[in-house]
Amino acid sequence: MKSYLQTAPAIALCLLAISARAASPQTTSYEEQAHTGMEAWARGDCAAARDPLRAALAARPSAIAVEGVLGICEKRTGEPGAEAHLKAAFTQSPDPKLRLATGVELGDLYYQRGDLTAAVPIVRELVDLAPENADILFFAQRVYQEMADETMNKLALVAPGSARMQQLIAERLINQGDLPRAAGHYRKAIAIDPRLPGAHFELAEAILEASPEDPNAQDQARKELALALEVDGEGPRLECELGRLASLEGRMDLALAHYERAYALNAHEIAAQMGAGRVLMQMDKPAQALPYLSQAVAQDPMNAEAHYRYARALKAAHRDSEAEKEMQLFQTVRSAQDQVRALYMQMNQRTEPEPADLPPTEKPS
Numbered sequence: 001m002k003s004y005l006q007t008a009p010a011i012a013l014c015l016l017a018i019s020a021r022a023a024s025p026q027t028t029s030y031e032e033q034a035h036t037g038m039e040a041w042a043r044g045d046c047a048a049a050r051d052p053l054r055a056a057l058a059a060r061p062s063a064i065a066v067e068g069v070l071g072i073c074e075k076r077t078g079e080p081g082a083e084a085h086l087k088a089a090f091t092q093s094p095d096p097k098l099r100l101a102t103g104v105e106l107g108d109l110y111y112q113r114g115d116l117t118a119a120v121p122i123v124r125e126l127v128d129l130a131p132e133n134a135d136i137l138f139f140a141q142r143v144y145q146e147m148a149d150e151t152m153n154k155l156a157l158v159a160p161g162s163a164r165m166q167q168l169i170a171e172r173l174i175n176q177g178d179l180p181r182a183a184g185h186y187r188k189a190i191a192i193d194p195r196l197p198g199a200h201f202e203l204a205e206a207i208l209e210a211s212p213e214d215p216n217a218q219d220q221a222r223k224e225l226a227l228a229l230e231v232d233g234e235g236p237r238l239e240c241e242l243g244r245l246a247s248l249e250g251r252m253d254l255a256l257a258h259y260e261r262a263y264a265l266n267a268h269e270i271a272a273q274m275g276a277g278r279v280l281m282q283m284d285k286p287a288q289a290l291p292y293l294s295q296a297v298a299q300d301p302m303n304a305e306a307h308y309r310y311a312r313a314l315k316a317a318h319r320d321s322e323a324e325k326e327m328q329l330f331q332t333v334r335s336a337q338d339q340v341r342a343l344y345m346q347m348n349q350r351t352e353p354e355p356a357d358l359p360p361t362e363k364p365s
Contacts, residue, residue: 030059034066037073046073064093068102075105083109090122100129107139116147163193170202179210200228201238208241212248221245236262240271247279255279263292270300277309286316297326304333 037053040046053070057063068089074082086106093099103126110119123140130136152168159165166189173182186203189196204224211217222245228238243258256279262272273296280289293310300306307330314323 028059030056030063033059034063037066038069041069041073046076049073050077050079064089065095065098068093068098071102072105075109090125096129100126103129104136107143111139111143116143116150119143120147161192163189163196163199166192167196167199167202170206174202174206179206182206183210195231197232200224200231201241204228204241208245208248218245218248234265236266236269236272239265240269240275243272243275243279247275247282252279252283256283267295268299270296270303270306273299274303274306274309277313281309281313281316286313289313290317297329302333302336304330304337307333 033052033056037049037051037056040049040052050070050073053066053073056066057070060066067085071082071085071087071089073079074085083106086102086109089102090099090106093102103122107119107122107126110116110122120143123136123143126136127140155162155165155168166185170182170185170189173179173185183203183206186199186206189199190203193199201224204221207217207224208221221241225238225242225245232238239258239262243255243262246252246255246258256276259272259275259279262269263276266272273292277289277292277296280286280292290310290313293306293313296303296306297310307326311323311326311330314320314326
């Protein structure tokens with residue numbers, strides 16, 4: 001990670017420690033050593049900071065802030081004790097600033113070693129500590145991507161002709177927006193292993209996403225979903241896809257039954273909330289749709305479609321002022337998604353779902 005990501009929070013900690021030392025007229029050996037070490041660290045002189053910080057930690061082993069800054073200095077100067085000190089500070093300190101500073105260094109230590117397995121849980125906690133820090137989000141994306149690539153390479157080496165390899169290729173093609181080729185690889189996977197978990201369901205999704213209005217595609221998807229039920233058993237995602245299929249066929253009562261079943265299996269399934277709300281609105285039942293759509297916007301605030309449909313339901317229920325506020329939120333979220341979409345276009349990737357997450361016939365003017 002870049003030094004500017006590593007430095008800012010740690011220097012803030014050092015200055016706090018120096019201020020605390022300066023406020024005390026009577027000093028101990030521990031305080032003098034800690035002060036000397038912290039001053040050297042604040043100047044960016046890790047080599048000069050190491051020995052006094054070690055002496056301070058020896059005098060007071062419970063000084064977790066000293067141990068954390070010592071770990072940072074040791075890591076930056078290539079000392080072998082860095083990992084233990086960083087890990088102790090990261091796991092034991094109640095101070096989020098110290099945890100952030102030491103966690104960044106610890107995660108980078110593992111990453112530089114190529115130990116992605118050790119880096120991943122550190123990165124996950126860093127994202128929780130600083131969910132809007134662009135540098136940490138970038139680092140997390142890099143670690144996760146390299147972990148995924150490393151795993152894919154291992155699979156390609158140990159089982160290049162396996163059903164799972166074909167399934168993985170299909171998933172990559174889905175991410176690239178190439179649904180027809182993805183469906184072909186799902187079929188290859190199923191030919192190798194007809195009971196491959198997840199494959200029938202994912203094939204049904206790909207078929208239906210590629211040609212949702214095509215009756216032949218609907219028939220194929222229905223057959224694959226029936227096979228998915230045999231192989232994978234009942235689940236909320238399967239029920240939602242059955243609900244979508246029934247909705248496309250105009251069988252609204254059946255669609256609602258599937259979405260409600262999905263919701264019963266997992267009340268946090270966003271597709272179940274959205275599906276039930278959408279179908280109830282099509283059935284002219286806004287009062288019944290509102291609880292589902294309200295839950296959807298609360299659970300996924302960046303879901304533009306959820307805000308749009310919730311606004312429509314509020315309007316239909318004659319809650320005009322709330323509907324207006326919700327539509328404003330929709331516009332804000334939609335604008336943010338447009339920015340994300342533009343970035344993905346720069347990377348030559350197809351964004352999913354379609355603009356503003358809205359069906360073409362229901363985009364607001």
